[in-house]
Every structure is written in C-alpha cells, then in structure tokens.
Amino acid sequence: xxxxxxxxxxxxxxxxxxxxxxxxxxxxxxxxxxxxxxxxxxxxxxxxxxxxxxxxxxxxxxxxxxxxxxxxxxxxxxxxxxxxxxxxxxxxxxxxxxxxxxxxxxxxxxxxxxxxxxxxxxxxxxxxxxxxxxxxxxxxxxxxxxxxxxxxxxxxxxxxxxxxxxxxxxxxxxxxxxxxxxxxxxxxxxxxxxxxxxxxxxxxxxxxxxxxxxxxxxxxxxxxxxxxxxxxxxxxxxxxxxxxxxxxxxxxxxxxxxxxxxxxxxxxxxxxxxxxxxxxxxxxxxxxxxxxxxxxxxxxxxxxxxxxxxxxxxxxxxxxxxxxxxxxxxxxxxxxxxxxxxxxxxxxxxxxxxxxxxxxxxxxxxxxxxxxxxxxxxxxxxxxxxxxxxxxxxxxxxxxxxxxxxxxxxxx
Amino acid sequence: xxxxxxxxxxxxxxxxxxxxxxxxxxxxxxxxxxxxxxxxxxxxxxxxxxxxxxxxxxxxxxxxxxxxxxxxxxxxxxxxxxxxxxxxxxxxxxxxxxxxxxxxxxxxxxxxxxxxxxxxxxxxxxxxx
Numbered sequence: 001x002x003x004x005x006x007x008x009x010x011x012x013x014x015x016x017x018x019x020x021x022x023x024x025x026x027x028x029x030x031x032x033x034x035x036x037x038x039x040x041x042x043x044x045x046x047x048x049x050x051x052x053x054x055x056x057x058x059x060x061x062x063x064x065x066x067x068x069x070x071x072x073x074x075x076x077x078x079x080x081x082x083x084x085x086x087x088x089x090x091x092x093x094x095x096x097x098x099x100x101x102x103x104x105x106x107x108x109x110x111x112x113x114x115x116x117x118x119x120x121x122x123x124x125x126x127x128x129x130x131x132x133x134x135x136x137x138x139x140x141x142x143x144x145x146x147x148x149x150x151x152x153x154x155x156x157x158x159x160x161x162x163x164x165x166x167x168x169x170x171x172x173x174x175x176x177x178x179x180x181x182x183x184x185x186x187x188x189x190x191x192x193x194x195x196x197x198x199x200x201x202x203x204x205x206x207x208x209x210x211x212x213x214x215x216x217x218x219x220x221x222x223x224x225x226x227x228x229x230x231x232x233x234x235x236x237x238x239x240x241x242x243x244x245x246x247x248x249x250x251x252x253x254x255x256x257x258x259x260x261x262x263x264x265x266x267x268x269x270x271x272x273x274x275x276x277x278x279x280x281x282x283x284x285x286x287x288x289x290x291x292x293x294x295x296x297x298x299x300x301x302x303x304x305x306x307x308x309x310x311x312x313x314x315x316x317x318x319x320x321x322x323x324x325x326x327x328x329x330x331x332x333x334x335x336x337x338x339x340x341x342x343x344x345x346x347x348x349x350x351x352x353x354x355x356x357x358x359x360x361x362x363x364x365x366x367x368x369x370x371x372x373x374x375x376x377x378x379x380x381x382x383x384x385x386x387x388x389x390x391x392x393x394x395x396x397x398x399x400x401x402x403x404x405x406x407x408x409x410x411x412x
Numbered sequence: 413x414x415x416x417x418x419x420x421x422x423x424x425x426x427x428x429x430x431x432x433x434x435x436x437x438x439x440x441x442x443x444x445x446x447x448x449x450x451x452x453x454x455x456x457x458x459x460x461x462x463x464x465x466x467x468x469x470x471x472x473x474x475x476x477x478x479x480x481x482x483x484x485x486x487x488x489x490x491x492x493x494x495x496x497x498x499x500x501x502x503x504x505x506x507x508x509x510x511x512x513x514x515x516x517x518x519x520x521x522x523x524x525x526x527x528x529x530x531x532x533x534x535x536x537x538x539x540x541x
Contacts, residue, residue, distance in 0.1 A: 121503055168525050169414050171502040179504075 016059035017137035022109035037070035126161035230288030233274035237294035240267035256303035308337040357386035416506040422493035442516035461494035
C-alpha cells in the first residue's frame with residue numbers, strides 16, 4: 001500500500017476538493033456550508049488515512065463525508081429543520097459511503113461553479129480569487145500570496161464576493177445558447193490571468209500548473225468550445241518554454257536566444273495537436289490564433305528557421321478579431337522580421353502605448369537594428385524604468401548598454 | 413423568487429445626447445411594451461418615476477425633535493430618477509429585464525436584490541437546476 005502522508009492527502013485535496021465542493025454547493029445552495037464541510041472532511045482524512053490507508057475512491061469519500069457532516073450540522077440546527085426536508089428530497093441515500101450518485105453529475109457541478117465564480121457581476125479580482133479558492137483548492141493565504149495582497153484583504157475580498165453571490169442570487173448554472181459566448185469570455189480571461197500571475201517574478205509557479213489544470217478541465221467539460229481548447233493549447237505552448245525562459249539568476253531570455261533543446265516536447269506536441277484540431281473547426285478566436293502563433297514558433301528548430309510570413313499572416317487575423325494596440329505592436333514585430341526594421345518602426349511609432357514597457361523595448365530593438373543607437377539606448381532606458389520585475393529591468397538595461405557600446409564602438 | 417430593484421439614476425446637469433421628439437416617442441413606446449411584458453411574465457411588482465430631486469423634503473429626528481428640511485437628502489449629483497421592483501428567479505433573469513430597460517431609456521440601471529427575500533433561509537431552491 002502506498003504511504004499516505006500529508007503530502008499525498010494535499011495532492012488529493014488539490015485534485016478533488018473543487019469537485020466535492022461544486023457538488024455540495026449544488027446540494028446545499030450555500031458556498032460557506034459547502035466549504036466548511038469539505039474542510040472538515042479533509043481534516044478527518046488527515047487523521048484517518050495515515051493509519052487506515054486511503055479509500056479506493058478518495059474524492060468520493062471526501063464528498064460523502066463532507067455531505068454527511070454538513071447534514072449533521074444542519075440537523076443540529078433546530079431553526080433550519082425546514083431546510084432539511086428539502087435536502088432530503090435532493091439527496092436520497094445520505095449516510096452511506098460511496099453511493100454511486102457521486103460519479104455522474106459532478107462534472108457539470110464544476111462547470112456550474114466556474115461560471116458562478118466568473119459571473120460578470122463580480123469584479124475580475126473577485127472572479128480570479130474565487131476561482132482559485134473554490135476550484136483550485138488554494139487556501140486564502142495562498143491566493144493572497146499569489147497576488148501580493150495581504151491575507152486579511154484577500155479574505156475580505158472573498159467574503160464580499162460570496163456575500164454578493166448569495167444576496168444577488170448569482171445563479172449556479174451553465175449559461176446556454178446565446179448568452180454562452182459572453183459568459184465564457186470572463187472564464188477564459190480568469191484562467192489566462194491566473195497563468196500570467198504565475199509567470200511573474202515573485203509569484204507562485206504553481207499558478208501556471210493550476211491554470212493549465214483549469215483550462216484542461218474546461219476543455220474536457222466544453223469540448224465544443226474552440227476557444228477553451230485554444231486557451232489550453234496556448235498555455236501548454238507557453239509553458240513548454242519554461243526551462244529556457246529564464247537564466248539561473250532570474251533574468252529573461254528572448255525567444256530567439258532560448259535553448260530550444262530544453263523546450264518540453266510533450267507539451268509542444270499536445271499544444272500543436274490541439275491547434276490542428278482548432279484549424280479543422282475553423283472558428284478562430286483570440287486564444288486559438290495566439291496558440292497558432294506559438295505553435296509556429298515551436299516548429300522552428302532554430303530562431304532563424306522561424307516561419308515569419310506565417311506568423312505575420314496569423315497576426316493579421318488576430319488583429320481582425322482583437323484590434324488592440326498590444327496586438328498591433330506584436331504584429332509590427334512580425335513585420336520587422338518579414339519586411340525589415342524600417343517598415344516595423346513606422347508602424348510602431350504610430351501606436352499610443354507610452355506606458356507599456358514592451359512598446360519601448362520593441363522600439364529600442366528596431367532602432368538598434370537601424371543603427372540609431374543613441375535613440376535605441378534612451379528607449380531601452382525608458383523600457384527599463386517601466387518594467388515590472390527586476391529581471392526584466394536588468395535585461396533591458398543590458399540591451400541599453402549594448403546599444404550604447406555599439407554607438408561608442410562605431411565612433412572609436 | 414427574489415425581488416430586485418432596478419433603479420434609474422439621473423445625473424444632475426449631465427450632458428447627454430438629447431433625444432429627438434421621435435426618439436422620445438419611440439422610447440416611451442418601448443417602455444410601455446416592456447412594462448406589458450413584465451406584467452404578462454409575472455415579473456412586475458411596482459414601478460414609478462420621481463419628480464426632480466429639488467422637489468424633495470427630508471425629515472429627521474434631531475435632539476428629540478422632528479426637523480423638516482427642504483431639498484434632497486444626498487449631496488451628490490446623482491439622484492434616483494425612477495425605479496422598477498420586479499421579481500425574478502435569479503440575477504441573470506433580473507439582468508435580462510434591466511438590459512431591456514436600459515436599451516429603452518439609454519440610462520444605466522443599477523440592479524439590487526431586496527434583502528428580505530434573498531436572506532430568508534430558502535437558499536436550497538436557489539441552486540436547483
């Protein structure tokens with residue numbers, strides 16, 4: 001029998017708590033009741049499993065135990081006797097462990113929970129926090145740390161969000177038909193934000209894994225939504241470059257300079273297979289197109305072999321569905337590779353992105369390639385001043401010094 | 413069922429594209445149709461439009477005496493201009509009505525649930541499917 005220690009139970013918690021919680025929220029109609037019950041069930045597991053071994057279906061055990069605990073508590077509360085009658089109708093066969101009813105409807109419950117957590121009536125911050133807390137099984141402390149927010153502030157944010165769900169009666173269901181596209185968008189955004197929070201310097205890397213897990217879950221639950229698949233592919237393809245993205249000192253390595261042998265082939269293959277599936281469906285969207293761009297990069301064995309015309313064509317398409325200045329900037333980078341830095345610079349100069357450091361970094365690089373090293377050097381400095389992490393600042397200042405060096409070298 | 417207040421806030425002195433007479437007529441017609449829909453769907457509970465805030469009077473108890481003063485209570489520039497009280501299954505249903513109202517009158521609508529209904533311990537039916 002495998003050793004059942006705290007770490008093993010922690011893994012079960014990460015994997016199963018969202019599922020149990022989602023089922024219990026449907027049953028009890030109350031997030032707090034469900035959360036308390038699931039916590040209690042895991043506390044019990046921590047006491048029992050190390051001695052008795054893990055049950056054959058740990059998730060089912062947790063759900064059943066949590067449900068029984070919650071029912072016990074409700075039974076004890078005299079004034080809620082009336083509610084109990086309704087629970088009994090919803091939950092026949094309480095009191096027995098491992099009844100078969102856990103198996104079937106739970107997937108839908110997690111999908112309901114995602115849509116409730118990411119309801120547009122909640123702020124984006126609240127959506128992200130709730131999703132991590134309720135579906136990801138992160139503690140309030142972990143969620144707070146991930147977003148560099150003090151724990152009491154994060155606890156307050158979660159309490160407020162849950163209170164709003166209850167008071168405003170934000171529904172616990174999967175939106176249908178016409179409303180689905182508008183409601184799916186914030187769900188995808190939340191998962192993407194969670195991933196990006198994990199990419200940043202100080203934040204918890206576990207967030208990236210969590211975002212991929214959520215994207216995988218969503219794709220499994222909504223196989224007909226190409227954008228969900230596109231998001232999963234995009235995250236896998238970005239994640240495949242993790243080992244080569246930073247130096248041991250934490251500084252960043254540009255895509256062109258990364259050691260491609262260290263890219264994770266399994267993730268690339270999975271991501272590219274999803275992209276091919278999306279292409280066949282031919283219902284492009286922002287995540288699918290970004291994934292496709294990432295997939296083209298992943299195809300090139302060396303930076304020089306990158307199929308830039310293909311990438312440029314994809315950015316053209318992306319700009320049609322997402323005509324934002326940031327997309328225009330990336331489009332200009334591709335233009336720089338296909339038609340040269342002068343054509344790209346002309347496009348970049350028209351963008352209104354003064355507060356966005358990649359704008360200055362891109363401008364700096366194009367100026368450097370055009371031999372306008374003084375201008376390049378001040379653009380690098382501007383980029384460095386705006387960069388959010390020390391690693392990025394160092395990297396940009398290094399670029400600035402290189403440009404300066406080139407200038408004085410030519411002068412000498 | 414929960415009751416929701418859909419409140420129409422007007423901003424004093426706010427420059428909006430003034431509606432033409434024709435647009436005004438269209439807007440009134442749309443509202444009439446919408447209210448009819450609310451009635452037949454069983455959603456309508458009560459609705460009303462208020463006079464301008466400068467017609468308001470405030471009463472309050474101060475040092476044991478009832479004080480009556482002229483003018484609106486809130487100092488702010490935003491005032492409640494009118495409201496609907498509707499009943500709906502959940503927030504999504506309430507938001508659907510609110511979207512129709514805002515489309516007709518082109519003013520933002522705030523949607524809030526009445527506490528007496530949502531906080532009654534009837535939560536079990538809320539999450540049923």
